[in-house]
Amino acid sequence: MAIGSLVILLFFPSWFLSVQTREELKSCDFPAIFNFGDSNSDTGCTAAAFYPEILPYGQTFFHEAVGRASDGRLIIDFIAEYLGFPYLSAYINSIGTSYRHGANFAAGSSTIRRQNRTYFDGGSPFTLEIQTEQLNQFKARTGKFFNRAERNSFTRNFPKPEDFAKAIYTFDIGQNDIAAAISNGMGMEDSQPVISDIVDYFANQVQNVYELGGRTLWIHNTGPIGCLPVAMPAHNANKQTPVAAGYLDQNGCVQYQNDMAKDFNKKLKKLVVKLRAQFPEASIIYVDMFSAKYELISNANKEGFVDPSEICCGYHEDGNNVNCGNKGMVNGKEIYAGSCEDPSKYISWDGVHYTEAANHWIANRILNGSFSDPPLPIQYSCPLQ
Numbered sequence: 001m002a003i004g005s006l007v008i009l010l011f012f013p014s015w016f017l018s019v020q021t022r023e024e025l026k027s028c029d030f031p032a033i034f035n036f037g038d039s040n041s042d043t044g045c046t047a048a049a050f051y052p053e054i055l056p057y058g059q060t061f062f063h064e065a066v067g068r069a070s071d072g073r074l075i076i077d078f079i080a081e082y083l084g085f086p087y088l089s090a091y092i093n094s095i096g097t098s099y100r101h102g103a104n105f106a107a108g109s110s111t112i113r114r115q116n117r118t119y120f121d122g123g124s125p126f127t128l129e130i131q132t133e134q135l136n137q138f139k140a141r142t143g144k145f146f147n148r149a150e151r152n153s154f155t156r157n158f159p160k161p162e163d164f165a166k167a168i169y170t171f172d173i174g175q176n177d178i179a180a181a182i183s184n185g186m187g188m189e190d191s192q193p194v195i196s197d198i199v200d201y202f203a204n205q206v207q208n209v210y211e212l213g214g215r216t217l218w219i220h221n222t223g224p225i226g227c228l229p230v231a232m233p234a235h236n237a238n239k240q241t242p243v244a245a246g247y248l249d250q251n252g253c254v255q256y257q258n259d260m261a262k263d264f265n266k267k268l269k270k271l272v273v274k275l276r277a278q279f280p281e282a283s284i285i286y287v288d289m290f291s292a293k294y295e296l297i298s299n300a301n302k303e304g305f306v307d308p309s310e311i312c313c314g315y316h317e318d319g320n321n322v323n324c325g326n327k328g329m330v331n332g333k334e335i336y337a338g339s340c341e342d343p344s345k346y347i348s349w350d351g352v353h354y355t356e357a358a359n360h361w362i363a364n365r366i367l368n369g370s371f372s373d374p375p376l377p378i379q380y381s382c383p384l385q
């Protein structure tokens with residue numbers, strides 16, 4: 001061995017070594033995915049618990065509404081595909097589901113902290129705390145069947161008890177906590193203690209997942225909430241143009257709202273560093289979803305999309321709001337807010353959620369680790385054996 005490589009081995013920081021060593025290893029071979037989140041990764045929870053979406057939701061890929069807030073697949077679907085799994089079933093969806101390769105606890109409108117709103121006021125009872133409690137029950141109850149050696153038609157649809165330690169646990173939540181602070185009238189200054197509190201709650205739930213055996217934790221930060229078209233003055237009657245200087249950034253996104261998301265992300269990243277020290281046996285990956293989404297929004301035209309403020313499905317103009325797939329009155333006339341001609345040209349599906357085309361673009365960027373810390377492709381993100 002040349003002296004040069006010896007020096008490299010001795011003096012390069014350990015994370016560099018792990019990345020290098022890992023390339024010689026085979027991929028993690030995750031047996032399952034367990035996902036926690038909100039509508040950005042809900043694959044059927046809210047639809048099973050409450051009212052399902054209707055077409056044109058789902059039209060592009062599934063050709064029917066399948067409990068996803070998009071015209072097609074979500075980022076979690078592309079993650080499942082990439083790792084060679086079937087699409088994840090929602091934990092509470094009792095019809096025709098298999099949990100052999102994991103379960104999805106994500107639910108639309110979910111928050112990290114409890115909200116004072118019910119489903120009917122736009123809230124969700126499936127907070128992150130409830131989602132991790134569902135994992136707890138799922139693990140305990142499936143484990144019972146294996147212990148009783150009832151390895152029959154039941155257990156065929158369950159992960160094995162040993163799969164929980166080898167699975168990948170993905171998180172994508174926090175956007176609705178920030179949305180709640182915004183709708184409570186908070187700004188960048190007064191939201192800071194609230195955001196610190198939200199991140200503390202998140203820490204407790206990551207700890208719960210670790211205690212339930214989770215060792216690979218893949219954590220998405222939150223996206224640029226101020227770039228959602230419904231936040232933009234053109235679609236938001238509360239913020240008519242002209243707006244104050246500095247209210248919008250160069251992409252037409254609401255600056256202070258993105259700053260709140262960045263504050264959350266900064267605190268989340270600090271937490272990840274702390275958790276790595278606390279749980280050296282775990283591999284905790286921080287994925288900069290904000291930058292991936294913002295890169296798409298900044299380069300929309302170059303990447304073949306229309307202006308990022310455009311909404312494919314739904315009518316949100318001049319103070320009139322008709323949600324995607326619904327009928328409503330606008331200036332005394334009934335309109336149907338259907339889909340645009342070609343959703344693959346749009347970043348925003350319904351003003352809040354991304355199209356399948358945008359989700360695919362983003363998934364392609366995050367799966368190979370180019371937005372991750374440490375920069376590992378997802379299939380190498382487990383702890384070194």
Ligand SMILES: *[C@@H]1O[C@H](CO)[C@@H](O)[C@H](O)[C@H]1NC(C)=O
Nearest residue numbers: 111113114115116117180184
């Ligand atoms: C919910 O309401 C209680 C009591 O009014 C308040 O203390 C708490 O901060 C509220 N929670 C949120 C998330 O707004």
Ligand SMILES: *[C@@H]1O[C@H](CO)[C@@H](O)[C@H](O)[C@H]1NC(C)=O
Nearest residue numbers: 364365366367368369370375
């Ligand atoms: C990851 O994939 C994207 C999209 O294909 C590509 O632009 C980027 O260079 C890749 N990054 C790495 C680190 O492989």
